[in-house]
Every structure is written in C-alpha cells, then in structure tokens.
Amino acid sequence: MKIVLAGDHAGYELKKEIKEELEEMGHEVIDAGPYSSDSVDLSDFVYPASLKVARGEADRGIFIDGVGYGSAMIANRVYGIDACVCQDPFCAKLSRQHNDSNVLCLGGKIIGSAIAQEIVKTWMTTDFLNQEKYVRRVKKVKEIEARHLRKLDEIKDLPE
Template sequence: MKIIMASDHAGVALKLEIKALLLEMGHEVEDMGPYDTTAVDLSDFVYPAAIKVSQENVRGIFVDGVGYGSALIANRIYGIDAVVCQDPFCAKLARQHTDSNVLCLGGKIIGSAIALDIVNTWMTTDFLAEEKYIRRVEKVKAISEKHLVKLS
C-alpha cells in the first residue's frame, strides 16, 4: 500500500522512525517533508500531502507536535478522514468504525515505541463493513458532499 507522509519540524524524528517501520512492512512511502528540524509551518507540508492522499486514494500519516494541527488541516480536504490517535486501542477503532484514511500523531506527546504500535495497529486493521458502520460513514460522507469542494 502507498502511504503519504508529512510533518512539521516537531515531527521529523518520529516520522523517520514510522517511515522505516512502514518500509519494513512492505509499504511504499512518499515523504513530502520536511527533512530536517528547521522550524516550518505545518500547513506548508500537510496541506499538499492531504491533497495527494485524496487524489490518489491512498493513506496518509502526518506527525506534528501533538497531532491535532495535522488533523485540522487534513480534514478540510474533500475525501480525507483524519484521526488523531494516542494509543493502539484508538487506532483500532479509528479504522474499524470510521474507515479513516489519515493517521495524525503527536511527536511531542507520545514516544516512538507506542507510536510504532499505533501505526502497526492502524495499518493492519480493516474497516468493519457492518451495516451500522457503513451507515455512519455514509452520513459523514454526505456532510462532506454538502460542505466541501471536490478536488478537480
């Protein structure tokens, strides 16, 4: 599976560890930067990465200081369902119940061991295609259809 990655300066170190795990798992990874810890604006990297996730219908993993900034930016793009997870249980439910396609993590608030466990869980958990979850996901998609502009 192809994974688009992005971060800000606070997430570079953790992003590199996650990238190594994803490659080890056999995934294709496109790192859209940044590539060092020089201070940057998160939106300069997460915004184009989120667009790419939406256009290519792939998954994304974004890392910033706490994860919420990435999720706020990404969820403004049509076709993105970004979640912030701080433990593997939440990662499992985020895939099973919401069919999320972007995982956002906080490089300043979780250590690499738990972050790698979260990523592994999120990447290996499938959507529960049961009637109630399908109905709920479709309702969220209807909101996107009503309020977000489709990418051309």
C-alpha cells in the first residue's frame, strides 16, 4: 500500500519512526514533510498530503502533529478524506472497522513511540467491516460530505 506521511515540527520525530515501521511492513511511503524539527505551519504539509489521498496518489495518510486534532481538522475539509484521531489501538481498530477511515492522525506530544507503533500497526492491518449497518452509516457521512464539500474536480486552483 502507498502511504503519505505529513505533520509539523511537533510530530517530526515520531513521523521518522512511523516511516521506518511502515517500510518494514512493506509499504511504499511518501514523506510529504516536514523534514526537520524546525517550526512550521501544519497546513503547509497536511493539506497537500490530504490531496494525495483524495486524488488516489496514496491509498492512505498518516499525519502527526502535537495532539492530532489540527491534522484531522485540516484533512477533513478535503472531499474524500475521512480522518480520525487515535490515541490507542482500540480506537484505531474501530476507526477502520466501523468508519473506513483513510487518514490516521496522531499526537506526537501525547503518545509515545511504542503505543504509536501499535496504533499504526492496528490501523494498517484492520479492514472495514462491510456489514449493512456500517455501510449504511458510512454512506450517510458521504452524503453529508457531498452536500457541504466540493469535489476536487470542481476546484480550479488546487495546488499540485
């Protein structure tokens, strides 16, 4: 699977570890930055990475900032993104099984390396439960998305 990683300075160190773990699992990783722990603006990295997932240039995304919520807020404003913040493997499992999330957001300031790696492993290896009630619920979320967000092909000035 092709995974895009992004974040900010607060998630930089954890992003490096997650990248290594994903590569060891056999995934192709696109590192969308940042490339140091120098202070940066989160949206400069998470927004373009979200577009990669939405365009199908990456199968999933993992975004790491201070607590994860900033990344999720940015990513969920892009049509086709279903981002979740997970702070333990149980939440990671349910976010995939019940919600079919395609972006995982982590907080580099609030979870340690070992738990982050377990979260990533769980999220990456859990499939959506293609059962009627979950399909129905995800469909309702997609209907809300279609009502309130513009599809990428409707936007003329998207960054590359």
